[in-house]
Amino acid sequence: MLSDTIAAVSTALGEGGIAIIRVSGPKAISEVAPLFRSTTPLTEVASHTVHYGHIINPVDGERMEEVLVTVMKGPRSFTTEDVVEISAHGGVISVRRVMDLLLQQDIRLAEPGEFTKRAFLGGRIDLSQAEAVIDLIRSKSDRAFSVALKQVSGSLSERIKSLRHTLIETLAHIEVNIDYPEHDVEEFTAEFIKAKSSEVMEGINKLLKTANEGKILREGITTAIVGRPNVGKSSLLNALARDNKAIVTDIPGTTRDVIEEYVTINNIPLKLLDTAGIRETMDVVEKIGVERSKAAFSDADLILLVLNANEELHEDELALMEQIHGRQALVIMNKMDLPPRLDKAKLLTFFDESSIVPMSVLEEEGLDKLEEAISELFFGGKLESGDLTYVSNVRHIALLKKAYKSLQDAYEAADMLVPIDMIQIDVRLAWEQLGEIIGDTAADSLLDQIFSQFCLGK
């Protein structure tokens, strides 16, 4: 199969130390060679070697950029094709000059994710490994990164393959029974199918159990800091982020827009949203801010309701507490450094003692208690340690659930001694659904959809 030769900038655009331009495809070496002047022509260098030289304009020989060029010959490369990487001086112009010349050769601009797609099509990685490459780039905490890195190396694929292996054995057994019914007793095959389906269902369940934690690791806990104006919401965001990201003043209504900040607490990634104080207002801008606060409030996985302990509860706060009912939430009694005026007994009609955290953000009191309460709320204090194999991708979760359902159908059919060839259909379906996770049985449209989520140059 002969594919196009593609090129893209693989480093972040903008000013930087070095920019890497990646070229992959059957003509990578022959098409870059005329643009590269060095002691050895590119067509003669050994694989996995680096060469100093200049990118030149092939028309007049003008030096366009000073570079290092790496050659990796397929199949021993990331894409499994011939790969040439050009390390240029970082910067917008340098990258443009090199890219312009490349695209005048028989080379086209790569689509987002196309290098990784080729690694997949070349059989170097399967689909779940390729998807983990996006997770690597997007991960927001060390642990999420470690989980993704393990999946890139094939941890989830191994599990899926082993489950599929069991299903193939089962299908083979069924096949024998259909072809040579005299060799087998139908009841015996039914028992065999039941045992094998249970075994695989158990394996699927084990993976699905990691989904919740996996999703949190991957996406972080969306945490909305809400409350009335001036209670100290922005101060809290700054304290948790250990940064002065949000503007803090003693003027109620300071925060107008939702401010986002990623923090990790005991290895749990949190996407913190500081919101405008919720109140009735005539100010047009503040009004929009309050609407956004309410939207953030409804979407959040965790709500941090901030109260001013120096004031009595306001009716707006009572209304908020009503709405919080049934959600994951903590109440922060802020400004404990001031004389207490808030009636804690009233809070206890809405919340457990353990969900109420007294603090003084100003004096940095109680921050550790809040961090403890958050990790306690989500993982009983700690993330499961040890095994880093998680399913976190919604596509994988949906397919695991489908496969589980198919096997449940197979199990029940076997239990009722339904004709074997009917049961075979369900087992085969489960095998295909699991296969879709690793891309063994995936449609082109699915591949396009997955790889288009990547950045350009990946």
Ligand SMILES: Nc1nc2c(c(=O)[nH]1)N(C=O)[C@@H](CNc1ccc(C(=O)N[C@@H](CCC(=O)O)C(=O)O)cc1)CN2
């Ligand atoms: N410059 C550069 N850095 C990079 C990448 C890249 O493509 N280029 N990667 C990509 O995104 C990641 C590294 N991943 C890679 C994985 C496999 C191969 C590779 O060439 N594998 C061959 C040869 C292995 C060997 O010689 O032992 C193979 O598996 O056959 C390269 C990079 C991160 N850093």
Ligand SMILES: Nc1nc2c(ncn2[C@@H]2O[C@H](COP(=O)(O)OP(=O)(O)OP(=O)(O)O)[C@@H](O)[C@H]2O)c(=O)[nH]1
């Ligand atoms: N005494 C005391 N003052 C605090 C404390 N936390 C915050 N403040 C002060 O309260 C005022 C309001 O703080 P912000 O963090 O801007 O409050 P906010 O809830 O974000 O206010 P809006 O954005 O207007 O909704 C500032 O003057 C802070 O310095 C605290 O623990 N004790």
Ligand SMILES: [Mg+2]
């Ligand atoms: Mg604020």
